[in-house]
Amino acid sequence: MKNGTIVSVAGPLVVASGMEDAAVRDICRVGDLGLIGEIIQIRGDRASLQVYEETSMVGPGEPVVITGEPLSVELGPGMVSNMFDGIQRPLEAFRLKTGNDYLDRGVAIDPLDRDKKWTFTAQVNIGDSVVGGDIVGVVQETPVIEHRVMVPPGVEGVVTNIASGVFTVKDVVYSLETxxxxxxxxxxxxxxxxxxxxxxxxxxxxxxxxxxGQRVIDTMFPVAKGGTAAVPGPFGAGKTVVQHQIAKWSNVDLVVYVGCGERGNEMTEVIDEFPQLIDPNTGNSLMDRTILIANTSNMPVAAREASIYTGITIAEYFRDMGYSVAIMADSTSRWAEALREISGRLEEMPGDEGYPAYLGSRLADYYERAGRVVTLGGADGEDREGSVTAIGAVSPPGGDTSEPVTQNTLSVVKVFWGLDSSLSQRRHFPAINWLSSYSLDSKTMNKFVGKVLNVDWDEMVNHTRNLLQKEAELQEIVRLVGVESLPEMDRLTLLVSSMIRESYLQQNAYDDVDTYTSLQKQYAMLNIILTFEAKAIEALNLGAYFDDIAKGTTALRERIGRMKYISEDNHEEFEEILSDIESQIKYVIGKEVYK
Structure with missing residues (x-):
């Protein structure tokens, strides 16, 4: 294959001539240093390449070597607990090879360790017929992740050689007559x-x-396994903490965390914290089921654009093994900015705010790869299910969710967790606005939770939402005429709504007990608040006064406010609060009212 020559260099964009033998999406080695680049446009014999490494001091006349292969990732044992850059170069191995903490240019390094030995246990026998997706063997990659070695998609044949043993990833472990x-x-x-x-x-x-385990999410705006969610919010509103909490506590088998263009200190926080976090399901380090992809704001822009695709491909691979996977992208705004920079250098017609016109379709392509699927394989007659849940943070400038990245994201995702700077300023975390957020999965997920808990969860959630909506309407009146002018029932609505906000929706990620709430505890907490409301309404209907109820239940409401700090297994205390509600309200207003 004929190779080309560099004509011009503009940041991450390189134009080369003599590229008539190349194809769009081919990977090339650019310049004397052999930088990694991808062809994104061809006109005649000239090709435009986005280079995934720093292009300074690379100039016209240097060679461009065409590999004829698309940008690909290596999939196999050794990915879990590892950290890669946007084009799957293992950063720790990179540092050991180069001897410094910076990405030296043109360094070729294998994504998977070629020398590490793995214990391979065969799952099929010689003479068995297999198809793409079938599991031929397993490797215990970490204490909690069993790596299932699969027949590549599109391959079909009869096993002619396979044996259990200790191998490296480059050793032949099985053979097929295809x-x-x-x-x-x-x-x-x-x-x-x-x-x-x-x-x-x-x-x-x-x-x-x-x-x-986050009450405002699980109760108010749930996301399905295999679903999609967006977390837009301004700087300091808590996007990263929300994603950290989901990564730690969600009921998935594997987490792929993509630090896409965020500040280096935020990714450093992830790197420092995740190994120390204990997975509540296994008791091991959270890193035993986590893969990190880091392409921060001081790393090459073009590689930032690739990092999202690297992450989702790795997530799909583990999905194909039958695992449920969550991929966190922080943030898709920085990814979109990389698209905008490359598009501008290509002199393409811009769309809104300078973003490329195809921004919406690129976002849709990414989120479309999430889902719950029946995987390939099944020569044994059994279907295997796996899922990828895609959760993307969006960082709109100034928190303006009307900007193009947020709006294009909301057109394809089913769950919107809108972070509110005013809530974060009041130290209400998670700062998810319960009035602007939504979940299109809510009704289906509420039915699922209702079956698990054996209660009418959907009715409880809808009633809670209605209370919060009613509170927002009443606050407008209160600002005009004062709370004392409201009817007794409306004053009770304000009281109960404040209990929901402060005692239920507000959650402390750094408290050992409050950081996670099981479904059973969420039901117990919400049921206590709604029972308080029901008994108070009953008292009002029997002639009691709101002021008597409010003053007389101060201590009770303080106990309700502290119930978030009651441990999961202390069922007796929840039952005690529940039984005290009716007796205390009766005592406050006088038993004769009930006669």
């Missing part, structure tokens, strides 16, 4: 182009809730 290609040897490594979604048998409807 149809049309004869005998083929396979290692534990698969390669897959990042911009192409991995295939599956069929997509399924989302039925199971992704439990996060």
């Amino acid at each position: 149809k049309g290609s004869g005998k083929r040897d396979f290692t534990m490594i698969q390669r897959w182009p990042v911009r192409k979604g991995r295939p599956f048998k069929r997509k399924l409807s989302t039925e199971e809730v992704l439990l996060t």
